[in-house]
Amino acid sequence: AQKVTQAQTEISVVEKEDVTLDCVYETRDTTYYLFWYKQPPSGELVFLIRRNSFDEQNEISGRYSWNFQKSTSSFNFTITASQVVDSAVYFCALSYNNNDMRFGAGTRLTVKP
Amino acid sequence: DGGITQSPKYLFRKEGQNVTLSCEQNLNHDAMYWYRQDPGQGLRLIYYSQIVNDFQKGDIAEGYSVSREKKESFPLTVTSAQKNPTAFYLCASSIDVGGSYNEQFFGPGTRLTVL
Numbered sequence: 001a002q003k004v005t006q007a008q009t010e011i012s013v014v015e016k017e018d019v020t021l022d023c024v025y026e027t028r029d030t031t032y033y034l035f036w037y038k039q040p041p042s043g044e045l046v047f048l049i050r051r052n053s054f055d056e057q058n059e060i061s062g063r064y065s066w067n068f069q070k071s072t073s074s075f076n077f078t079i080t081a082s083q084v085v086d087s088a089v090y091f092c093a094l095s096y097n098n099n100d101m102r103f104g105a106g107t108r109l110t111v112k113p
Numbered sequence: 114d115g116g117i118t119q120s121p122k123y124l125f126r127k128e129g130q131n132v133t134l135s136c137e138q139n140l141n142h143d144a145m146y147w148y149r150q151d152p153g154q155g156l157r158l159i160y161y162s163q164i165v166n167d168f169q170k171g172d173i174a175e176g177y178s179v180s181r182e183k184k185e186s187f188p189l190t191v192t193s194a195q196k197n198p199t200a201f202y203l204c205a206s207s208i209d210v211g212g213s214y215n216e217q218f219f220g221p222g223t224r225l226t227v228l
Contacts, residue, residue, distance in 0.1 A: 009153070043203075043221055044221045045219040050216050052214070091155060100158070101158070105153065105154055106153075
């Protein structure tokens with residue numbers, strides 16, 4: 001079965017704290033892609049990152065970083081020095097063919113000033 | 114600016130009525146998708162289309178219909194057969210090059226409420 005689990009339903013932090021959003025996936029395919037999207041209150045999903053199954057290098061983009069570990073089937077997302085503007089729902093997704101993307105249930109992050 | 118537009122932003126429907134949600138993209142993307150989002154849940158795929166005049170059912174296609182007469186347009190009709198249509202509907206598109214697993218770009222969504 002192809003499945004994405006985001007066990008953290010809601011997280012609340014105070015501004016400038018670091019926060020990690022967990023994502024665990026299940027797939028029998030050897031070729032797949034993992035994604036993270038941000039959904040701010042406006043509702044539109046914003047693409048953050050795409051990572052293929054053959055590239056386990058961690059990635060850093062400004063305050064954002066991603067840790068991909070195939071051994072634990074995880075693709076976790078860390079925000080360093082969080083800001084109020086980071087408040088949103090974050091979705092992890094798995095694509096194992098070009099037209100089927102499986103989304104996790106999402107994690108609602110609230111960053112308080 | 115290139116992007117995806119959805120209209121209307123809010124839509125109210127009486128029970129028993131069909132309603133059509135609009136989705137237009139000017140990104141020249143081949144593939145388009147419709148998702149449904151319910152509170153506290155992830156997105157679930159309703160329909161997708163890879164080329165004009167062709168579309169495929171997703172996981173929850175019952176009670177919905179689509180058409181793809183033009184590359185840039187992919188309207189979704191919520192029919193009276195859909196038993197619980199109140200939800201947030203998101204349209205997306207992507208470049209469809211075989212095996213490339215491209216990211217999807219999303220529109221701002223339509224919130225449908227059945228009265």
